[in-house]
Amino acid sequence: MTSSERVAVVGTGMMGTSIAMAAIRAGDAVRGFDTDPEALATAGARSELVAAGSFAECVEGSTLVFVCTPVPAVADVVCEALQLAPGAVVSDVASVKERVRSRVAGSARAADLGRYVGGHPMGGSERSGPEHASASVLDGIVWVIDERSEADPADRVEAFVRKVGARPVRMDGDRHDRLVAIVSHLPQVASTTLMGLAATEESGEPEILLLAAGGFRDLTRLAASSPHLWGDILLANGEAVGRAIDLYIARLGALREMVRAGDAAGVEQAFGQAKDARLSLAAKPTVRAGVAVLQVPVPDRPGVLAEVTATMSDAGVNIEDLQIVHSPEGGRGTVHLTVAAEAAPAAERALRERWFEPLRLA
């Protein structure tokens, strides 16, 4: 049995409002506040949170405060909340944990620091604003809780995380920052940089994007994310991000030297290691026995995707991943279906019965 909390959400953007909605769904009472009255009004309209007239009114009397402001403001707001709500556990949702914690430790009264629990729900970074909020944003996502937090407050946050359907993972905040620099912040940097480079080259070579196929699109999708949000995140995790970029540049430079030296064995080895690692990275952790990818050529018209997915559904095959690769001119495309390896024969059979021609990747 989880006791209910009086939750205060400060900053009613996408994540703050989603937390409010999930908390209300779980039976908690929620007050919200945002310095932007319009964001607060939208959040109030989407959820049943009580819009507070001021920051103080929002946090006073609460038992659990979530600070969901943009990253640069988080530490100050956490410190104020610790003061104004002396009985509350105060947590945050910032994508970086070390910078926030050291600032809170530098400003908060020593007696208050023990009630701060750093957190990071890892979902939804591509969208922003309360209009994109939903309780389901939190369903099943990893929610990192800083291990350096004191036991009882951390347990309170963990109980809340479980209650709203997310997956708590205890981790040292410093380590969290190093790891997300590699698997979250660096992919963002790599994608943005590739798109920026191609766009710059395009000004002299307008046909360059004619030659850009599915692989280029995969790699540049993240480049459409919010520049403001990502600027804040990268700067707040500057040291770890700088190190991740250094490691990436060093590897790229090594590969370039192998290419220039004509070192076929070296290039092939680097590619082979990456291929093995990618194939062992299951589409989802629940798919333990590995996955298979079926490539299905399809005409480009409404309804064809429904046929493919209905075929899988009828065959009882769960689609782990699906990707549409278009030919540059359109008109035809290929659907890449990722399914559990043991389900692949059934999937192939069902597709062939409906006259599709799936090709299974090794």
Add this chain to the structure above:
Amino acid sequence: MTSSERVAVVGTGMMGTSIAMAAIRAGDAVRGFDTDPEALATAGARSELVAAGSFAECVEGSTLVFVCTPVPAVADVVCEALQLAPGAVVSDVASVKERVRSRVAGSARAADLGRYVGGHPMGGSERSGPEHASASVLDGIVWVIDERSEADPADRVEAFVRKVGARPVRMDGDRHDRLVAIVSHLPQVASTTLMGLAATEESGEPEILLLAAGGFRDLTRLAASSPHLWGDILLANGEAVGRAIDLYIARLGALREMVRAGDAAGVEQAFGQAKDARLSLAAKPTVRAGVAVLQVPVPDRPGVLAEVTATMSDAGVNIEDLQIVHSPEGGRGTVHLTVAAEAAPAAERALRERWFEPLRLA
């Protein structure tokens, strides 16, 4: 009216066999040869090509030869074919054009060189082997024809390209190599390098991939491509690939310096430019008015994707792109639907009517 050709395909891997199948579909007679008897037998079983007993038997008497061997062998095979089939136009399908052309020019008799037409059908690079061949591999793809070829032979290849359903694009081979280095070879390098880095870090931090979400998976999908094939391609286009990696490293380094210097305005500007470029890169060239992305939270069970796609089909909305983003634990996911911007309101309405909760990205 396109006259029929006597086509010879040398190298019956994925692309060679696909060309044979498409030529036969278009009414041409096709002979094939491969130094690997098993590959030739598989190609013969999949298509109606006539398996030749030798290279000479394959090309003699043909009017159009396609050399589809691995990149390192292409130039030599082209020169031999020019000699053995003195009446034929000889083309190739290698991913790099300058290296092949200069080698052919260095070895072929001057009188023969005019019958060589460099080409590059831009499709299917992730799979290899005749078992993955299909005439539809060529449907609608861009097929680059080297502008430096002589007019009549180039016209013959272009007529063939149109006949099999692909889209001929005339381009200087040197320029082709520079452009594909940026939009095809560099994405491959960027993806492989990111996967290799994360795998190396994982040996010390096994939890790193727990924190890897959809963005990381997008960026590393290409890393599963064939190491041998890509080693050949990168080395054959070594100069342009080296330059592309240099440009990429320089941009990454500049971004790193901005991050380290705390230059928020600089980072935000770089991200903003890339975002604008990515949004203007339509999902397909046929979608001129721009696209919209709908994020649809879905439970993870067989059939749910069929519901989503059937909803779009019933509403008459064509899905330009579809991506499944899983929560790290599984159980829930989000489907990203890309549709034409003008179709987005209808798509949203139809989804809401069936109780989905689509969120539209700005």
